[in-house]
Amino acid sequence: MKPKLTWIFFALIAAPLIALAWLGYTSARDEQQNTARRIEALISARLEEVGQLVAKRMDHHRQTLDQLLILDDRDPQGIRQSIREQRLVRQIFILDADGQLVHPPAQGPHNALETAFLARTKPIWTAKALIPRTEDTSAADKPDWYTWYWGSGLNLIYWRQTKDKEIIGAELDRMALLADLIGELPKTEPAASDGATECVRLVDANGRAIYNWGNLHPPDQTQPQLEIALEPPLAAWRLQYFPSSPDDLAGGRLWPKITALAALVLVVIGLAVYFLRESGREIREARQRVAFVNQVSHELKTPLTNIRLYAELMEDRVDEEDEKAAGYLHVIVSESQRLSRLIANVLSFARNQRQQLTIRRKAARLDDAVRDTVEQFRPSLEAKGLAIELETEATHLVELDPDALGQILGNLLSNVEKYAAAGKRVHIHCRFESATSEITVEDGGPGIPRQARKRVFHPFYRLSGKVTEGVSGTGIGLSIARDIARLHGGDLTLEPSDTGARFKITLATPPIEEQADEGTGR
Amino acid sequence: MKCVAKRIAIIVALAAVVCLSGSAQAQLKIAGGKAVTPIQKVDLNVALGSSVMLARTPGRAFLKIGLTGFPLTTPAQRAQVNVAIVLDRSGSMSGEKMAKAKDAAVMAIDRLHPDDIVSVVAYNHSVEVLVPATKVSDRQQIYGQIHRLSADGNTALFAGVSKSAHEIRKFIDRNRINRVVLVSDGLANVGPSSTGELGALGYSLIKEGISVSTIGLGTGYNEDLMVALAKQSDGNHAFAENATDLRGIFAHEFGDLTSVVAREVLVEIQCAPGIRPIRSLGRTAEINGNRVVSRLNQLYSKQEKFLLLELEVPATAAGSQRQLATIDVRYANTVSKSTDILGATASVSFSDSHESVVRSQNSKVLVSSVSLIANENNKAAVVLRDQGRIAEAKDKLEQNAVFLETSARKYKSKKLKKRAGANRSDKDNLEGAKWKSRRKRMRGAQFAEDQQMVWD
Secondary structure, three states, rough: OOOEEEEHHHHHHHHHHHHHHHHHHHHHHHHHHHHHHHHHHHHHHHHHHHHHHHHHHHHHOOOOOOHOOOOOOOOHHHHHHHHHHHHOOEEEEEEOOOEEEEEEEOOOOOHHHHHHHHHHHHHHHHOOOOOOOOOOHHHHHHOEEEEEEEOOEEEEEEEEEEEOOOOOEEEHHHHHHHHHHHHHHHOOOOOOOOOOOOEEEOOOOOEEEEEEEEEOOOOOOOOOEEEEEEEEEEOOOOEEEOOOOHHHHHHOOOOHHHHHHHHHHHHHHHHHHHHHHHHHHHHHHHHHHHHHHHOOOOOOOHHHHHHHHHHHHHHHHHHOOHHHHHHHHHHHHHHHHHHHHHHHHHHHHHHHOOOOOOOOOEEEHHHHHHHHHHHHHHHHHHOOOOOEEEEEOOEEEEOOHHHHHHHHHHHHHHHHHHHHHHEEEEEEOOOOOOEEEEEEEOOOOOOOHHHOOOOOOOOOOOOOOOOOOOOOOOOOOOHHHHHHHHHHOOOEEOOOOOOOOEEEEEOOOEOOOOOHHHHHHH | HHHHHHHHHHHHHHHOOOOOOOHHHHHHHHOOOOOOOOOOOEEEEEEOOOOOEEOOOOOEEEEEEEEEEEEOOHHHHOEEEEEEEEEEEEHOOOOOOOHHHHHHHOOOOOHHOOOOOOEEEEEEOOOOEEOOOEOOHHHHHHHHHHOOOOOOOOOOHHHHHHHHHHHHHHOOOOOOEEEEEEEEOOOOOOOOHHHHHHHHHHHHHOOOOOEEEEEEEOOOOOOOHHHHHHHHHOOOEEOOOOHHHHHHHHHHHHHHHEEEEEEEEEEEEEOOOEEEEEEEOOOEEOOEEEEEEEEEEEEOOOOOEEEEEEEEOOOOOOOOOOEEEEEEEEEEEEEOOOEEEEEEEEEEEEEEHHHHHHHOOOOOHHHHHHHHHHHHHHHHHHHHHOOOOHHHHHHHHHHHHHHHHHHHHHHHHHHHHHHHHHHHHHHHHOOOHHHHHHHHHHHHHHHHHHHHOOOO
């Protein structure tokens, strides 16, 4: 019983819970993945926005430089004055159509800044790197950026070719540009009250941080969650995004859900186990009770048999005249018969519980067995004013357990006596056909309501209402009767009928070939 | 006009051959009284180390171009300031340093007028703008923001200064004094962090008229970087060995800041043909052939700032006279709100007589020259010490002390004598635990000498 219950418990509670947990987990994971994707798109958009900010600023500088590079005044002092005033400009240079330097003047004198400029840009002049893309002079005037790496990073030159095929360019001061962009980029806001932190970082071509903003300070070597490159000419620089913790997006919101789900599963399993244990205890207790009753019944059985035996012996001996004594003895006999049926039922029920109820078939005739039982009941039935109509058509010798049949039939007749006395009659009909014996018991009583038809066979079920009021009963009679019938390869069913209750007993009773001394069996 | 001025000057100076013609002075003298000088101008004083040079031999001349800020008669005359206080809030600043820095900042802002502009920026690995550029009117709100500051993390010095410059730019104005005051106790380690890079930042900021004053706190900061940033942007630099020094330093800094009388001072020296400028001692100057340009972001009231040029003069016949250079100075007068232009020329005569050369010597110019040359020697000693050549550094400092002592006797200069003592003291502190702090002291003193920063 117990392992079965465990399996039921598992099937009913654990399995759905596990399924639920799995579903919950997968849906939460999907949702979280979607959220992560959404957030990533959001961050990406934010980085792009910052990238646009930088691009816009570079456009602004480009416009300033466009103005500067018109350079109407070619006087070296004027150019030097411009450089002193333009914070983003480190140096201005002019190349003539042959690629020779006009400014800083090739023949000198150079100031310290110009000398340094010529030294660091030497590769550009020797490689003639600033070559217009086209010979078309109209397109040639379009200014362009030139990037090169010198010193500790990216350097920018903004240059254009004039109609006279001169090249005028400005070298940007990298530090001034950096300072300018840092000024334009967002600042770090005071730490938010909800503790949400992040870090956005601008890194140069070598991966070195130029500028951070956001309250988070990611440890060294931390990989960014997301990274985008800036637009040319600063394409070597990248914007990186660092969330406050790696699973801020990956699992941060998933764990609480899983935990909640796990807690729920645990609570339900805990409850289930509690009830299982409780019911197990009840079953144990019930079993103990049954065992006790069984024990008691056993103990009662022997004295009762003796009482019946001596009462019946006494009945034979008592004086015909002494009606009073005969009457008393009759009551003793019938009451002890009732008690032994009850005990038989209890014992059968207990055996059935232990699956020890067995059928002991022997050669017998159905009619005889039925008649024996009916005769036993006759006095008490007739005492209640019930007319017994017995129809016997099964005379064939069959393999039958007469005790079992007696118990089934006894239960039915006992019910008739208890509940259907008002019907004034009971009709019993037995017949045999192709290895099956069939007995119907029909009364004229109040019958059984339609909705209770199935449940009357359940153990301990008793019909409520007028009929059962004031009548004692254990509620196991029909149940045990049907179990026995089923053990006997048949069934006990409640047949539809117009009035009263009509029970049908079927039993598997293989026929036995009649011997020569057929008659002596009776 | 110039001719008249010249003649008057010649008469006044009698035997002097050198002609100084600061136009402001000339006008004053013509007017003959101070009562009728409602418009005050910066005093330009051009002088040579000696106005007579030995003839028939190539020589060197020291040309000193001094600019002295006029006194402010009332506090209301001072120009409005636009100042950004940048506080290092990296982990090393925690505790007393942070507390004293906050105190000093609050005290400094207390001195400002309600119309002045202030912003407060704090940086560690990132930059927080505690107080965006605003008028000083709501002091309590500003102080509240400063007091909420706590220290942790790294040192993004470049970004901190960049962001403060951005705040300054919001209210940048010809008539305001733009200044970043930076307090740092650590090594810059986020973003550009080299001396050259921070120097370049300073150089780009002075183009906008923004100076950065740097205050190094404790012995953990990079003094070369802090000096470069201040020098390139014409700010001040100070070494605060203890956090308790910050109050005094801030008082000096804001004292300077609120006594500016001239802004964007451009000094241009056009040397006569044949005269070659060799170098500028102390201040940085751009030498384009025989044309020298130097820029001072501001002049403070009653303080003299000067440019000292070493010129190469070719051999010239005795008895002749030669014009060495014409000097043009242009600046924005913060009191009159006008652009003033000053001019002067420097000439020298030649003689065979050593005596007349010595007689013509201007001891003030020569003391400045000696002082700046000795300053270069002091810098060279630091370089030697940095290379681990301690013995050579000691020799250098000893020689320098002797040179200063000799000169001090010659020109009867207490200042040079004091410098000689300082060099001896430096010599004794090149090793051991004191070196770290001594190096900062030396770099601070070198900076002060170069920039004529007089805070003592």
